[in-house]
Amino acid sequence: MQSDSMADRFIGKSIPRKEGRAKVTGRALYVDDMVMPGMLYGATVRSPVARGRIRGIRYAQGIPWDEFTIVTAQDIPGKNCVALMLNDQPCLADQVVNHAEEPVVLLAHPDRYLLEEARRAVELDIEPLPAVFTIDESLARQQVVWGEDNIFKSFLVESGDVESAWGHAHLIVEGEYETGAQEQLYIEPQGMIATFTAEQGLTVWGSMQCPYYVHRALMTLLDLPVNQVRVIQTETGGGFGGKEEYPSMIAGHAALLARKSGKPVKIVYDRMEDMAATTKRHPSRTRHRTAVTREGKLLAMDIEFVVDGGAYATLSPVVLSRGTIHAAGPYFCPNVRIRSQAVATNFPPHGAFRGFGAPQSIFALERQMDQVAKVLGLAPEELRRRNFVKQGETLAVGQVVREKVDMAGLMERALELSDYYAKRKRFAEENPRREVKKGIGLASFLHGAGFTGSGERYLASLVGAEATPEGRVRVLAASTEMGQGTMTVFSQIAAEALGVDYDMIEIVQPDTAVVPNSGPTVASRTCMVVGKLVESAVLGIRQQLLSSGLLPERYTSEQFRQACRQFIENHGALKSSSEYSAPPGVYWDDDKYRGDAYGAYAWAVYVAEVSVDLTTYEIRVDDFVAVQEVGRVINPVLATGQIEGGVAQGIGFALYENVVWQEGQMVNSQMTNYIMPTSADLPPIRVFFEEVPYAHGPGGAKGIGELPIDGPAPAIVNAIENAGGVNVNRIPVTPEVLMEALEGVHA
Amino acid sequence: MPEVRKVAVSFAVNGEPRTVEAYPMARLLDVLRQDLLLTGTKEGCGEGECGACSVLIDGELVNSCLVPVAQAEGSRITTIEGIAGETLHAVQEAFVECGGAQCGICTPGMVLAAVTLVGRQSAQPTEDDIRNGLAGNLCRCTGYMRIFEAVLQACEKSVGAGA
Numbered sequence: 004m005q006s007d008s009m010a011d012r013f014i015g016k017s018i019p020r021k022e023g024r025a026k027v028t029g030r031a032l033y034v035d036d037m038v039m040p041g042m043l044y045g046a047t048v049r050s051p052v053a054r055g056r057i058r059g060i061r062y063a064q065g066i067p068w069d070e071f072t073i074v075t076a077q078d079i080p081g082k083n084c085v086a087l088m089l090n091d092q093p094c095l096a097d098q099v100v101n102h103a104e105e106p107v108v109l110l111a112h113p114d115r116y117l118l119e120e121a122r123r124a125v126e127l128d129i130e131p132l133p134a135v136f137t138i139d140e141s142l143a144r145q146q147v148v149w150g151e152d153n154i155f156k157s158f159l160v161e162s163g164d165v166e167s168a169w170g171h172a173h174l175i176v177e178g179e180y181e182t183g184a185q186e187q188l189y190i191e192p193q194g195m196i197a198t199f200t201a202e203q204g205l206t207v208w209g210s211m212q213c214p215y216y217v218h219r220a221l222m223t224l225l226d227l228p229v230n231q232v233r234v235i236q237t238e239t240g241g242g243f244g245g246k247e248e249y250p251s252m253i254a255g256h257a258a259l260l261a262r263k264s265g266k267p268v269k270i271v272y273d274r275m276e277d278m279a280a281t282t283k284r285h286p287s288r289t290r291h292r293t294a295v296t297r298e299g300k301l302l303a304m305d306i307e308f309v310v311d312g313g314a315y316a317t318l319s320p321v322v323l324s325r326g327t328i329h330a331a332g333p334y335f336c337p338n339v340r341i342r343s344q345a346v347a348t349n350f351p352p353h354g355a356f357r358g359f360g361a362p363q364s365i366f367a368l369e370r371q372m373d374q375v376a377k378v379l380g381l382a383p384e385e386l387r388r389r390n391f392v393k394q395g396e397t398l399a400v401g402q403v404v405r406e407k408v409d410m411a412g413l414m415e416r417a418l419e420l421s422d423y424y425a426k427r428k429r430f431a432e433e434n435p436r437r438e439v440k441k442g443i444g445l446a447s448f449l450h451g452a453g454f455t456g457s458g459e460r461y462l463a464s465l466v467g468a469e470a471t472p473e474g475r476v477r478v479l480a481a482s483t484e485m486g487q488g489t490m491t492v493f494s495q496i497a498a499e500a501l502g503v504d505y506d507m508i509e510i511v512q513p514d515t516a517v518v519p520n521s522g523p524t525v526a527s528r529t530c531m532v533v534g535k536l537v538e539s540a541v542l543g544i545r546q547q548l549l550s551s552g553l554l555p556e557r558y559t560s561e562q563f564r565q566a567c568r569q570f571i572e573n574h575g576a577l578k579s580s581s582e583y584s585a586p587p588g589v590y591w592d593d594d595k596y597r598g599d600a601y602g603a604y605a606w607a608v609y610v611a612e613v614s615v616d617l618t619t620y621e622i623r624v625d626d627f628v629a630v631q632e633v634g635r636v637i638n639p640v641l642a643t644g645q646i647e648g649g650v651a652q653g654i655g656f657a658l659y660e661n662v663v664w665q666e667g668q669m670v671n672s673q674m675t676n677y678i679m680p681t682s683a684d685l686p687p688i689r690v691f692f693e694e695v696p697y698a699h700g701p702g703g704a705k706g707i708g709e710l711p712i713d714g715p716a717p718a719i720v721n722a723i724e725n726a727g728g729v730n731v732n733r734i735p736v737t738p739e740v741l742m743e744a745l746e747g748v749h750a
Numbered sequence: 751m752p753e754v755r756k757v758a759v760s761f762a763v764n765g766e767p768r769t770v771e772a773y774p775m776a777r778l779l780d781v782l783r784q785d786l787l788l789t790g791t792k793e794g795c796g797e798g799e800c801g802a803c804s805v806l807i808d809g810e811l812v813n814s815c816l817v818p819v820a821q822a823e824g825s826r827i828t829t830i831e832g833i834a835g836e837t838l839h840a841v842q843e844a845f846v847e848c849g850g851a852q853c854g855i856c857t858p859g860m861v862l863a864a865v866t867l868v869g870r871q872s873a874q875p876t877e878d879d880i881r882n883g884l885a886g887n888l889c890r891c892t893g894y895m896r897i898f899e900a901v902l903q904a905c906e907k908s909v910g911a912g913a
Contacts, residue, residue: 026854029790029830240855486853651893674799
C-alpha cells in the first residue's frame with residue numbers, strides 16, 4: 004500500500020540497488036578477493052578445551068618455524084582486550100582459557116598450505132578446569148567463571164504491583180520457554196587484511212558492520228593514536244550481527260601479525276572455523292506467570308528472562324536490555340515485572356544477531372499468550388485483540404505510545420490475507436482424518452528502532468556531505484552496506500531531499516580516514532536514525548547554495564550542479580554535516596531503567612500455516628503472511644527483501660538451525676550438518692506493509708531490518724500446537740523435539 | 751611418500767584457452783581465483799553445500815570447490831565473468847531489477863544456477879522447477895523470493911526473445 008505523498012520522486016520507489024551490477028557480474032570486491040604484494044596468510048591456533056590453565060605451547064618438529072611469524076599475548080603492545088563494552092575479552096588468551104576455540108597463538112606465512120600444517124603442529128598444553136555449560140549451573144555459582152557471580156548484567160522492570168495482583172486474578176497461567184543458539188551464517192566468512200608501517204601506522208580492510216568499533220579496538224590493542232589507525236570496509240557478504248563485534252577480534256589478529264612481520268597479512272576463516280569460533284545468538288530461558296481477568300484482560304505479567312552470554316561479555320548487557328524491553332510485547336498490562344539476567348558460561352561468547360535478544364523474549368511471550376488463551380477458552384487472536392496497546396497507553400518500561408498504532412487493524416489484515424478463520428475451522432474438521440495434520444498460528448509483536456535507551460544520545464552520530472567539483476553530492480557515513488541496501492536508501496533519501504537526480508548522489512566507501520562516525524550498522528538504525536542525518540546533512544549543502552545566491556529557490560539538477568561548481572570555485576569547498584539529537588520529548592532514564600526505550604517501534608502480525616507429519620515428525624511451513632507497519636517504505640523491493648530474508652532466518656531459528664554442543668564446542672560447524680533453509684524448504688513468504696509515516700524518520704521511515712526475525716518462531720510453534728495439539732516450548736523444533744513432546748502427550 | 755609435482759592443465763575459461771601449472775588435486779576454485787584472478791567465483795563453505803563457487807563445466811553446473819583441477823583438463827569452463835557480454839545477461843538484469851541480489855556473495859553462483867535453469871526451459875518453469883533448480887545454492891539474505899521472481903522474469907524475457 005502506498006501513502007498519499009505521491010509527489011515524491013525517489014522515496015517509495017523501487018530503485019534498483021546501487022551496487023547491483025557489480026554484484027551480479029562478480030566484479031564486487033570482497034576481502035578475500037584482494038591480494039597485496041608480499042602478503043602473508045594468517046592462521047589462528049585455538050584452545051581445544053572449554054576452560055583451563057595454559058601450561059605451555061609446543062611447536063612440533065618438521066615445520067620450518069623460522070619462516071613463520073608467531074604471535075602470542077606477549078607480543079601485544081597495548082591492552083590485551085577486544086575493546087567494546089566491559090573490555091573483559093582478551094584478544095589472545097594469556098595463562099587461562101575460558102572457552103573452546105579461544106585464540107592463543109597466531110601464525111603467518113606466505114604459503115597457505117604450509118601454514119595449515121603448521122597450525123596443526125602447535126600443541127597447546129592446557130590443564131583443564133571445571134567448566135559451566137548451562138544457565139542453571141551458572142546461576143548456581145558452584146564454579147565462578149566470570150567476575151564475582153557469573154552475572155554480566157541484570158535488569159529489573161517494574162510497573163504497577165505484580166504481587167498485589169495475583170489475588171484478584173481470574174486465572175494464573177505459568178510457562179517456561181527456551182530458545183537455542185543460532186549461527187548468523189552469512190555466506191561470506193569473516194576476513195581481514197592488515198598492513199603496518201612505522202610512518203603510516205595500521206590500515207585494515209575487511210568484512211564488517213562497524214568500522215569505528217574496529218578502529219577503537221585496534222587503537223586499544225596496539226596502543227596507537229587515532230590518526231595511526233585506518234579501517235576500511237570492503238564489500239561485505241552478509242552480517243546479521245555476526246560482523247558487529249567479532250571483526251574487532253580478527254582485525255586485531257591480522258594487525259598483530261602485520262606489525263610483527265612488517266608485511267601485509269590476510270586472515271580469512273574457512274567455514275568450519277567461522278562457525279565454531281565466532282559469536283551466535285544467545286540461548287535463552289524465559290519463565291512467565293500471567294494473571295488475567297474474567298474478561299480476558301491482562302492483569303499481571305511476571306517475567307524472568309535469562310540469556311547465556313558465553314565466556315565473555317561482548318554485547319550481552321545490551322542484548323539483554325533489548326530482550327528485556329521487548330519481553331512484554333505490544334500489550335497493555337497494568338502490573339508488569341521483568342527480571343532479567345545475562346549469565347556467563349564456558350561457551351564461545353554469544354553476541355549480536357539480528358533481533359538482539361528480542362526474538363528470544365518474544366518467542367516466550369507469544370507462546371505464553373496462546374497458553375493463556377487456551378486456558379481462558381478464548382481464541383488466540385481474541386485474547387490479543389483485547390490486550391493490544393493503544394495510542395496514549397503505556398508500555399511496560401513506562402513509554403507512552405505517542406505515535407498512531409493499530410495492532411488490531413494489522414491483525415485483521417493478516418488474518419484475512421492468510422484466510423485464517425476459514426483455515427482454522429477447516430483444519431479442525433479435517434485433522435482427525437489426516438495423517439499429516441495442518442495448523443495455523445499467529446504472533447503479534449513490536450520492534451524498537453535504533454539503539455536502546457540513551458544509546459543514540461551517547462553515540463551522537465555524525466554524517467557528512469560534500470559537493471564535488473563536478474557538482475555531485477557525496478554522502479560520508481560509516482554506515483555499511485552488507486546487503487540490506489544502505490547505499491541505495493541513502494541515495495534515495497539524499498536525492499529526494501535535494502530534489503536532484505538519483506545518479507548525482509555518491510555514497511563514499513566507509514573508511515575511518517574519510518568518513519565521520521555515524522555509529523555502528525546495527526539495531527535497525529541505519530535508515531531511520533542515520534538516514535535522517537543524511538537528509539539534514541545534504542540539506543545543509545543546499546542551504547549554503549541558497550544563502551550564497553548561487554541557487555534559485557526552484558531549480559533543476561543541472562542548475563544545482565552549476566551552483567555547486569561555482570560555489571567550489573569561489574570558496575574552495577562545499578561541505579556540511581549533521582549530528583544526532585533526540586526527537587523532542589524522547590527521554591530515557593538510565594538509573595531507573597524507564598522511559599522512552601526507542602524513538603519509534605515497528606509493529607507487526609505474522610501468520611504461519613504448517614503441516615506436521617505425525618509419523619516422521621517432519622514439520623513444513625506451507626504459507627507465511629507478514630503484515631507490518633514500518634513507517635514510510637523508502638524502497639518497496641528492498642524492504643520486501645529485508646522482510647522475506649528475516650522471515651527465512653526466523654523459520655530456520657524455529658525449525659532447523661540447531662547448534663550441537665559437546666563440552667562447549669560446536670560439533671556441527673559445517674553447512675552439511677547445521678541446516679539453514681534452502682529454496683526448496685521455504686513457503687511463499689507474503690509481505691504486506693501498512694504505511695504510517697513517522698514524523699522523525701527520513702521521508703517518514705522507521706527501522707525494519709530486525710523486525711522480521713521476531714515473529715516467525717512463535718507463529719510457527721503456535722501453528723504446530725494448532726495442528727498437533729502439542730505444547731512445544733523450545734526451539735528449534737527438530738523432529739526429535741517434536742517426538743519427545745508428542746510422546747509426552749501420548750504417555 | 752612420493753613428492754607431488756605441479757602439472758600443466760589446459761582448458762578454456764570463458765572462451766579463452768588457458769594453461770595453468772598446478773597441483774593436480776588443487777581445487778578448481780583456487781586455481782580460478784588465485785592463478786587466473788577470476789575472483790567472481792566465491793568460497794562459502796568449501797564442502798559443496800552452499801554453491802557460492804558454482805561454475806559451468808561443459809555446460810554442467812558444478813561446485814568448483816569439489817573439482818580437482820586435473821579433472822578440468824580439456825573442458826570448457828564458464829565463470830560469472832563470462833556471463834555478461836556487452837550488456838548484462840537477462841538473468842543478471844532480472845536479479846538487479848527484482849532484488850535478487852542483496853549482499854552479493856551467493857549471487858555469482860546463484861546467477862549461474864539460474865542461467866542454467868533458464869537455458870533448459872522450453873516453457874515457463876513451474877515454482878517447483880525453480881525451487882529445485884536453485885536448491886544447491888544457499889542464500890542467507892533474501893529468503894529466495896526475489897530470486898524466484900528474477901528467474902521468472904528472465905524466463906519471460908528469453909521466451910519472448912526466442913518467439
